[in-house]
Amino acid sequence: MPLKTDEVDKMYRWINLRSVAHGGSENRQTNILEPPNRPDRLTSEKHVVFVHGYNVSEEAARGWNAEMFKRLYQSGSRAKFTALVWRGNQGQLPILNITTDYWENVTNAFTTAAHLPAAINALPGAKIVVAHSLGNIVVATAIKDHELRVDQWFQVDAALGIEAFDETVDNTSKMRNPDWASGSTAYPDFLWASSWHSLFPEGDGRRGLTWRQRFGNISNAMNFYSSGEEVLNNSDGVIPEYGAEKAWALQELAKGTQRFGATLTLDSQGGWGFNNYWFVDQVSPGSPSDVIKRRRQISEVAEIKREQVRTDPFFERFQDSRLMDPQAGSMAALEYQTRSKTLAEGIPALSFAVGRNEVAAYGSTRNIDLMSLKNGWPAQRLNDAKMIMPDGGGRWLHNDIADVAFRYVYKVFDYWCAQGDLK
């Protein structure tokens, strides 16, 4: 009997949407024809679509998708599989594999979403979308804004704030930049970028410049979060140091500021920065003849009126100056790209990340802690105390759905097969 070996990615379909965001290039073109090495007659009527996360190159996406396909296959999935590739690594630096501009890629996620319905609806079968990390913004936006219809959506390590799905969740005390508070007092929240939308009447486009209820409670979404997360770990109210631990919280807390990460992107706007329009003069302590500008203290903002900060925000100005224009602002905010970019770069979330926590609005049975689905854990991980929970168990980290060997994580794929009826 002849034996043939071939590439695994000839066992599934490939949708490449990299070119739709900022003219990204594509090496491997979309191909949704029947895969030559796994014809549809060998599959069920279900169809799994996987959407990768942030800072994944086109080549790396091949690895992610091959791994996800193989793991589902090993768990007994007979569903068809499609890899959906998007440009989540804009600005990736060569060699280092670093993408400096996270927020630009959040904008890309919004942009890509518009193209999902046409791409996914063309696929055969009932659709189950599995999205990792920032890929969940692509899917959420496609469902909310572009009428993508899927049967189930498995959110894995979702890198966005809980408030986008449940507006009542509020972790402000931990997600507020410490520069905006002093002890138990803080700048009034109408001065914050996160609250700027509330200064405008219903019907004004700027009401949409908020993460709160951006997507709402999508009834067929399930949240696969990890209480052992490092990247999406909850802020304790202090600006995290650079690194993977609490990286998501850091980028939310750095929006609009002059911190390292923010300035690297060239996209510092809104957020927790301070608009020098509201600065006051102060005599330099060391040189009485010199006057320096400084930001107002909390005790010095009482006379600032809501009407004033509509046009001259207390926070760092938005890059698109039209937003602050009384006449043009509403229409500008309704422009999809403007809204997306402003949200991504200038509006901080005030809630913890979905991928680290339960979304209460989902109910107990639509929140699954990946830590509860471990089957042992790699011994080499247990040599590093940073990778261990206090009870001695290993932490399920942000990319572990693909990084950790199948034998340790197979219960998640078994779960998906059962929940999605994929066998």
Add this chain to the structure above:
Amino acid sequence: MKAICLLSSWILLSGICALSAGPSPTATINFRVRDDDEKPVEGATIVASTFHHWEPAEGFGKDASATFKGTTNADGIVTIVGTSIRGDFSYAVVPLPGFYRGGGGEYKFANVVDATWQPSSPTVDVRVKRIVAPIAMYARKVGQPPNRLRIPEADRPIGYDLIVGDWVSPYGLGVSSDFVFVVNRSLAGNKVFNGTLTTTFSNRGDGIQLVGSPEPVSEFRSPRYAPESGYEPKLVNRIGRAAPDKPIRESGTPDLVYLFRVRTSLDENGHVTTALYGKIYGDFRFDIINGNPAYLLFDYYLNPTPNDRNMEFDPKQNLFSNLKDLDKPTAP
């Protein structure tokens, strides 16, 4: 312009990746390891890890640690000396024969003086629990999705049999109402709702008590023995959203441990003549958002031997032999 900035980004990020290249302050920590009887533990290896550098990788990259190890002496003490950029140490006990995993934690130094993290040579207490007498139990993760357990009806007491692992007749195959659940729910639109889950028991002397979040932190989370008294005949859990703009509130947390007593018989003086003891890791959770009237979730362990209050479970001896992987508790 963008190219110049990308180049400068490259240089800056190269610098971050190479943070470990410079000298780091020295840190010294004394660990004092004792068991749950306060006896020193000799031969325990402590791993202490601190942030060393960040490595670029897909997504947000990875943190790499500098790790230091040492083994306790006859007094259960080990001194670990290392270097640290941030003074942030996580520590853990290397799995030790005869002990459960656990005892880990974090220690953050305050400041640096003369290239040494302060306070100098702090002592950190570490507790580990001995494996004494793990036994077979009926252990089950009830209602773990996707195998949801629906409460059959609202506003009506319905029994659950812990040995059969099912509702009692006519809703299931159970025969003994070890737990009796009543779920009440009221909905006012899809945002405002209120739900109550009341758990009661069938026999005088049955009941449940909250242990709370136990110390030391261990994979063996419960006390070694269930107490002889202190059991309450009723437990009420609540979930709800009082107004559209208010967050959902749910009683309980995942860290809780409950101990319970069921199938109790009392003599004429009210003393227990026979009873079964068990424990629950986490809380009773009920989902009235997706379930009608509700889905129920809880993880229980039941010692099958009457009057044996041992709560130490051997996961290899689960008396439920046909559980799916997702329904098997793995913690002792």
